[in-house]
Amino acid sequence: MDLILASTSPYRRELLQRLDVPFQCISPNVDEAALPGEQPQELARRLALKKAQAVSPQYPGSLVIGSDQVAALDGRLLGKPGTHGAAREQLRNCSGREVLFFTGVALVCARSRLVSTHVEPFKVRFRNLQEAQIENYLRREEPYDCAGSFKCEGLGIVLFEQLSGNDPTSLQGLPLIALTTMLKNSGNISII
DSSP states (O other): OOEEOOOOOOHHHHHHHOOOOOOOOOOOOOOHHHHHHOOOOHHHHHHHHHHHHHHHHHHHHSSEEEEEEEEEEETTEOOOOOSSSHHHHHHHHHHTTTEEEEEEEEETTTTTEEEEEEEEEEEEOOOOHHHHHHHHHHEEEEEEEESSSOOOTHHHHHGEEEEEOHHHHHHHHHHHHHHHHHHHTTTSOOOO
């Protein structure tokens, strides 16, 4: 059975390549706006499922993976900053504080009517960051397309005091531990 990643994220593509199974990437083209009053965990789940369901009808016999990550500071969503100024402001706000990340993953197959979802939580405690550290980091790594304004798989690791969670790949955008369980339970993809 074919495997499709409903994403154009290079980070998710790199993570899925670790499993050494053939797949293709298809853009899901979905609106990622939160619904009024939607909690971060439910937003991550809904968007992951929405992405998989957007691609699945075009490939009814394929397993389609959708994923989305949501960051929250004091219950307030932290989106992808997009600009240097917005990233600087996010890191200032995160300095010395704990940020919760919720990474949703969905597995859908239109033909078999398979629908499976999971949300993986992960906590990040930031160091007390000085303005010069924030500026130096942003100029070197330019994480403007990353929720929370960092790339933990790169230099962003120096921004943290502590990481807490069951699956470090969830912080990068695709929880591989949960996904491999979902693939195994589907009965269609064998990893090893």
